[in-house]
Amino acid sequence: MDTVIVGASEVAHLSKSNENNGRIDGELMLNRDAHVTEDLAMHIKDGMIVKFSTNEEMKLEWGLPSGSNDNLNYIDVEGAAIIPGFVDAHTHLLWDGDRSNEMAMKLSGMSYRQISEQGLGIASTVSATQKASLNRLIEIGKSRLKRAHNLGTTTLEAKSGYGLDLETELRLLQASSSLENNGVSLHHTWLGAHAYPEQVDKNNWNRHLIDEQIPAIIDQGIASYVDVFCEPGWFSIETTDEICRASMQHGLDIRLHVDEFTDGGGLTLASELGAKTADHAGFSSDDARAKASNADVNTGFLPGTPYVHGDSFTTDLTRCIEEGWKWSLASDFNPNCRSLSIPFVGSLAVHRMRIPPIAALIAVTANAASTVNGKEGVGKLIEGGVADLNILRTNSADGWCLMPGDNPVKMTIHHSQL
Numbered sequence: 001m002d003t004v005i006v007g008a009s010e011v012a013h014l015s016k017s018n019e020n021n022g023r024i025d026g027e028l029m030l031n032r033d034a035h036v037t038e039d040l041a042m043h044i045k046d047g048m049i050v051k052f053s054t055n056e057e058m059k060l061e062w063g064l065p066s067g068s069n070d071n072l073n074y075i076d077v078e079g080a081a082i083i084p085g086f087v088d089a090h091t092h093l094l095w096d097g098d099r100s101n102e103m104a105m106k107l108s109g110m111s112y113r114q115i116s117e118q119g120l121g122i123a124s125t126v127s128a129t130q131k132a133s134l135n136r137l138i139e140i141g142k143s144r145l146k147r148a149h150n151l152g153t154t155t156l157e158a159k160s161g162y163g164l165d166l167e168t169e170l171r172l173l174q175a176s177s178s179l180e181n182n183g184v185s186l187h188h189t190w191l192g193a194h195a196y197p198e199q200v201d202k203n204n205w206n207r208h209l210i211d212e213q214i215p216a217i218i219d220q221g222i223a224s225y226v227d228v229f230c231e232p233g234w235f236s237i238e239t240t241d242e243i244c245r246a247s248m249q250h251g252l253d254i255r256l257h258v259d260e261f262t263d264g265g266g267l268t269l270a271s272e273l274g275a276k277t278a279d280h281a282g283f284s285s286d287d288a289r290a291k292a293s294n295a296d297v298n299t300g301f302l303p304g305t306p307y308v309h310g311d312s313f314t315t316d317l318t319r320c321i322e323e324g325w326k327w328s329l330a331s332d333f334n335p336n337c338r339s340l341s342i343p344f345v346g347s348l349a350v351h352r353m354r355i356p357p358i359a360a361l362i363a364v365t366a367n368a369a370s371t372v373n374g375k376e377g378v379g380k381l382i383e384g385g386v387a388d389l390n391i392l393r394t395n396s397a398d399g400w401c402l403m404p405g406d407n408p409v410k411m412t413i414h415h416s417q418l
């Protein structure tokens with residue numbers, strides 16, 4: 001099927017990169033003119049962008065608007081801006097239960113760590129999730145994916161991690177894989193090492209993860225990535241290293257949770273392991289940030305999490321740009337941070353962390369895409385790439401992150417729908 005889209009006031013194509021795999025880092029993140037074009041119409045065939053031209057040329061070629069017919073999907077966006085679909089490269093998509101009760105504890109001054117030491121936090125989500133059937137998890141996932149899609153997300157990484165036993169971890173991944181074809185491309189991650197079950201011997205549990213869970217996860221064949229919550233008090237550097245190396249031997253790529261509450265050396269380990277991405281990283285040292293970038297390891301910042309903790313944002317994104325470090329942004333959707341809204345993440349980055357909208361857009365599209373093994377052109381709008389895009393409610397491409405609490409996306413298109 002042919003689709004022709006005309007009438008955009010601006011198209012943020014992000015086609016210029018200064019890194020391998022399409023990344024845009026350093027000064028180039030700030031060069032809006034390099035990334036946004038005013039007069040750009042596109043022809044899409046079977047979900048792939050085949051051609052850009054000016055609006056006038058495109059209309060002439062297709063005899064539009066009068067020549068429009070049933071075989072052509074003709075879309076005039078009437079002055080709206082178009083941007084790539086968002087790539088949310090860090091979510092805990094699937095879990096059951098509700099942790100609203102933790103808000104009162106947070107307000108009384110308890111930290112995330114203290115709440116978890118009371119047997120709540122991850123542990124309470126685990127008990128609810130272990131009771132959830134496969135069908136229930138699929139239904140929960142479908143409704144969340146629909147919300148994410150409506151908010152502009154067209155690629156999403158989904159972690160397991162609320163099973164804490166093999167059977168539930170396999171069920172979570174099974175549910176995750178059943179969610180394909182819902183207008184969002186999915187990437188599945190095994191996060192077996194998310195927390196230790198209560199009263200378990202840690203060494204025994206580490207052996208269980210390596211000797212029993214990894215082979216079963218590989219046998220199941222759904223996860224492409226491994227993740228570990230590498231943080232003092234959760235999984236140590238040594239154990240994280242061991243779990244990741246065992247997973248790598250089976251072909252899994254590495255994503256990590258590191259240095260969320262303290263600098264535990266997680267980002268440095270991620271560099272040594274050649275991780276695709278190391279996320280949170282709010283307390284990583286500058287040395288570790290530089291080392292990660294030199295090792296081609298992305299750092300994924302997740303500002304929604306300090307936001308819901310009432311904490312300040314420890315990361316200086318302007319500095320990250322000035323230093324040319326490799327970084328991205330994601331939602332960290334989870335029972336503690338229940339927002340699937342990438343536009344909200346963009347608002348935090350722009351209104352609170354004070355970077356320009358174009359830099360924040362790159363961080364949730366092209367740069368996030370470099371951490372997942374997706375199709376050609378994901379996170380960009382380029383000829384020969386997939387047509388994953390958002391038509392905004394605003395005339396400026398910058399509007400994508402300037403409507404906090406509202407949805408700036410009028411229409412999301414995933415290539416599978418064309």
Ligand code: NIG
Binds near residue numbers: 092
């Ligand atoms: O990335 N920090 C580790 N895991 C999640 C939160 C898990 C939870 O609180 O349920 C995160 O923020």
Ligand code: FE
Binds near residue numbers: 092257332
């Ligand atoms: Fe997370």
